[in-house]
Amino acid sequence: MTDLKQSYSVRLNDGHFMPVLGFGTYAPDHTPKSQAAEATKVAIDVGFRHIDSAYLYQNEEEVGQAIWEKIADGTVKREDIFYTTKLWATFLRPELVRPALESSLKKLGLDYVDLFIIHVPFAMKAGEELLPKNASGEIILETVDLCDTWEALEKCKDAGLTKSIGVSNFNHKLLELILNKPGLKYKPTCNQVECHPYLNQSKLLEFCKSKDIVLVAYSALGSQRDPQWVDPDSPHLLEEPILKSIAKKHSRSPGQVALRYQLQRGVVVLAKSFSEKRIKENFQIFDFELTPEDVKAIDGLNRNLRYDKLQLLWYQDDAGLCLLRQSCWELQTGAVPIQPFWNGLPVRE
Numbered sequence: 001m002t003d004l005k006q007s008y009s010v011r012l013n014d015g016h017f018m019p020v021l022g023f024g025t026y027a028p029d030h031t032p033k034s035q036a037a038e039a040t041k042v043a044i045d046v047g048f049r050h051i052d053s054a055y056l057y058q059n060e061e062e063v064g065q066a067i068w069e070k071i072a073d074g075t076v077k078r079e080d081i082f083y084t085t086k087l088w089a090t091f092l093r094p095e096l097v098r099p100a101l102e103s104s105l106k107k108l109g110l111d112y113v114d115l116f117i118i119h120v121p122f123a124m125k126a127g128e129e130l131l132p133k134n135a136s137g138e139i140i141l142e143t144v145d146l147c148d149t150w151e152a153l154e155k156c157k158d159a160g161l162t163k164s165i166g167v168s169n170f171n172h173k174l175l176e177l178i179l180n181k182p183g184l185k186y187k188p189t190c191n192q193v194e195c196h197p198y199l200n201q202s203k204l205l206e207f208c209k210s211k212d213i214v215l216v217a218y219s220a221l222g223s224q225r226d227p228q229w230v231d232p233d234s235p236h237l238l239e240e241p242i243l244k245s246i247a248k249k250h251s252r253s254p255g256q257v258a259l260r261y262q263l264q265r266g267v268v269v270l271a272k273s274f275s276e277k278r279i280k281e282n283f284q285i286f287d288f289e290l291t292p293e294d295v296k297a298i299d300g301l302n303r304n305l306r307y308d309k310l311q312l313l314w315y316q317d318d319a320g321l322c323l324l325r326q327s328c329w330e331l332q333t334g335a336v337p338i339q340p341f342w343n344g345l346p347v348r349e
Helices: 033-046 060-072 094-108 146-158 172-179 202-210 241-250 254-264 276-283 292-299 309-313
Strands: 009-011 017-019 021-024 050-052 082-087 113-118 162-168 190-194 214-218 268-271
Touching (some): 021 033, 033 050, 094 113, 113 146, 113 190, 146 162, 146 172, 162 172, 241 254, 241 292, 254 268
Parallel strands (some): 021 268, 050 082, 162 190, 214 268
Antiparallel strands (some): 009 017
16 A cells, blocks of 8 residues: 555656555536636645546636646646546547647647547447437447557557546456457556445456556545436445544544545545635545544445446446446456446346
8 A cells, every 4th residue: 555654656666656545636517617727826825736627628728827837836846747538438449649739738738648548338329419319319339449449549649749648437357358458558547437435446446456457536535426327326436424433533524534535445445526615625535544443433334326327328237247238348358258238237139
């Protein structure tokens, strides 16, 4: 585990270092993009050096502008910032990977990113639509070999467009698909997944640690509850009595406890808020420590609850590979047969 008193970073398997606490920049569509810029500037002023964004968020121009303003005023240098962007599902064809990254770099005004990751482990119809749908309103997926996509990411790393490469929303079977790829040049450095006390990903975390892959937690505070992605009836994590009790004991907030919990498990954690007060609060998690009893109590909250509805497109559980389309796309992994699902329900072929 990273010594959080001595270092705020973890060493990746390619030798680069990732700050263990990151600032997430996603916001619902109704939030003005300018708020992403203002929040990013506040985050950098507070001390965040790990900034997480994505093509999907449609705010990289604003986030890039914020980074450059903080460079210009002397707060940081470019090398102080660890910037992550993500390859969206409509660009998984190998020939689209580098152009997608170059497009993000142009918006950001950067020569390179620190981390470039595959956002989701399935491909949607190529094009500019974020969620391409057919006349029936169903998302249009297409077959792309993730190993071919990974090779394209490796080439981006070799070209100096990104320092590190990784994945997001992969279960252990999908990770093995990449790790066992013939001619693999670079292992994924990380796997970014939904992870919080109600979904602690303990098995996936154990697997990632065994392969020297860093687990990065998003929705670590539950979620911003965007109705596009989150069931409005899902429970509010930060209202959880056990978290509130532990927070009171340490004179902290439930959010700070939820974030600290991940750090003590060896998980890199993303904190997402556009509130100046919350941004400051979320960074103040390095000067207290949860007891083993606290950690055990929080472990006991796990209920395998996913806030992110989009994950129902590809997740069944970490025991089996789940890719979900009406005409089942079966990855030839030699593993157990894949059960096709659509919106979480079995599909009749």
